[in-house]
Amino acid sequence: xxxxxxxxxxxxxxxxxxxxxxxxxxxxxxxxxxxxxxxxxxxxxxxxxxxxxxxxxxxxxxxxxxxxxxxxxxxxxxxxxxxxxxxxxxx
Amino acid sequence: xxxxxxxxxxxxxxxxxxxxxxxxxxxxxxxxxxxxxxxxxxxxxxxxxxxxxxxxxxxxxxxxxxxxxxxxxxxxxxxxxxxxxxxxxxxxxxxxxxxxxxxxxxxxxxxxxxxxxxxxxxxxxxxxxxxxxxxxxxxxxxxxxxxxxxxxxxxxxxxxxxxxxxxxxxxxxxxxxxxxxxxxxxxxxxxxxxxxxxxxxxxxxxxxxxxxxxxxxxxxxxxxxxxxxxxxxxxxxxxxxxxxxxxxxxxxxxxxxxxxxxxxxxxxxxx
Numbered sequence: 196x197x198x199x200x201x202x203x204x205x206x207x208x209x210x211x212x213x214x215x216x217x218x219x220x221x222x223x224x225x226x227x228x229x230x231x232x233x234x235x236x237x238x239x240x241x242x243x244x245x246x247x248x249x250x251x252x253x254x255x256x257x258x259x260x261x262x263x264x265x266x267x268x269x270x271x272x273x274x275x276x277x278x279x280x281x282x283x284x285x286x
Numbered sequence: 287x288x289x290x291x292x293x294x295x296x297x298x299x300x301x302x303x304x305x306x307x308x309x310x311x312x313x314x315x316x317x318x319x320x321x322x323x324x325x326x327x328x329x330x331x332x333x334x335x336x337x338x339x340x341x342x343x344x345x346x347x348x349x350x351x352x353x354x355x356x357x358x359x360x361x362x363x364x365x366x367x368x369x370x371x372x373x374x375x376x377x378x379x380x381x382x383x384x385x386x387x388x389x390x391x392x393x394x395x396x397x398x399x400x401x402x403x404x405x406x407x408x409x410x411x412x413x414x415x416x417x418x419x420x421x422x423x424x425x426x427x428x429x430x431x432x433x434x435x436x437x438x439x440x441x442x443x444x445x446x447x448x449x450x451x452x453x454x455x456x457x458x459x460x461x462x463x464x465x466x467x468x469x470x471x472x473x474x475x476x477x478x479x480x481x482x483x484x485x486x487x488x489x490x491x492x493x494x495x496x497x498x499x500x501x502x503x504x505x506x507x508x509x510x511x512x513x514x515x516x517x518x519x520x521x522x523x524x525x526x527x528x529x530x531x532x533x534x535x536x537x538x539x540x541x542x543x544x545x546x547x548x549x550x551x552x553x554x555x556x557x
Contacts, residue, residue: 207476207477207478208477208478209474209477209478209479209480209481209484210477212433212480212484213480213484213488215433216433216436216437216480216488217488219437220436220437220440220488223437223440223441223444224440224444227444231448
């Protein structure tokens with residue numbers, strides 16, 4: 196192989212640049228739109244829960260966790276005490 | 287109707303101010319009443335590139351803060367009719383640029399009958415850059431064929447799509463145009479430089495202009511002349527094509543090499 200290397204043209208650096216860029220841009224764009232999805236999801240979840248119980252906007256937390264090869268969507272809702280019971284009584 | 291055009295990039299040193307000066311001059315040369323505004327608060331430079339630095343009395347922040355009238359602060363370009371420059375302030379207070387203040391100045395420019403307001407954005411993604419793109423109808427995203435510049439341009443496109451007033455109000459999105467600077471077709475053909483088609487494909491917005499790497503650019507900045515006025519130079523032609531395309535003309539990309547270093551003959555005997 197060593198001798199052959201002389202004749203084999205090196206891969207043009209612009210190709211390397213294009214590949215590196217297309218990977219990094221795809222990754223960064225996914226991260227950007229991911230944030231948008233989570234923000235929208237959070238808003239919609241708050242709207243749904245508020246139909247049944249008055250909760251504080253800050254009482255809802257939506258995060259994505261990476262575990263091994265899985266992405267886990269985690270939703271934490273803090274309910275003021277007795278809020279569900281009161282809502283149930285009204286219904 | 288006035289259109290607001292931001293010239294932006296993310297990365298510094300890719301040719302935002304050079305492009306702003308030539309683009310604004312080109313619009314004015316075609317009879318469009320144009321104001322070019324330097325948003326690089328603290329680091330004023332557009333006035334130098336346009337060669338009017340000695341005639342700047344008041345600046346953008348003076349107008350925003352009510353210390354001067356807009357008509358007093360606008361510097362009329364001596365070479366190009368229809369072109370006025372609003373210089374950046376040299377204050378260190380970056381928060382001097384407030385959205386309401388910028389809006390008031392733009393509204394007044396609209397009332398004065400300007401066809402175009404060209405916003406020369408500072409590098410980075412701080413207040414100055416955000417304010418420059420805030421009211422944009424069009425964006426010229428400037429990059430050179432280098433990985434870091436292309437990545438930052440993509441980042442800036444994301445910011446335009448989320449932080450512009452058009453995006454926030456759900457209006458028709460800002461029209462984005464790609465401007466590639468410092469291009470050397472010979473090197474791109476040899477695979478030593480990202481090609482214009484590669485950059486276009488990566489950023490996925492239409493190309494408005496490809497400006498060749500050229501010694502004329504430095505000569506022009508030395509003299510305070512916009513590149514577009516360097517008659518006969520490939521870089522000037524490329525900027526002229528860019529303005530024509532912006533105004534709706536069809537012009538093929540020329541993709542020529544810029545001016546080479548002067549030959550020994552020329553250096554010895556002039557010419």
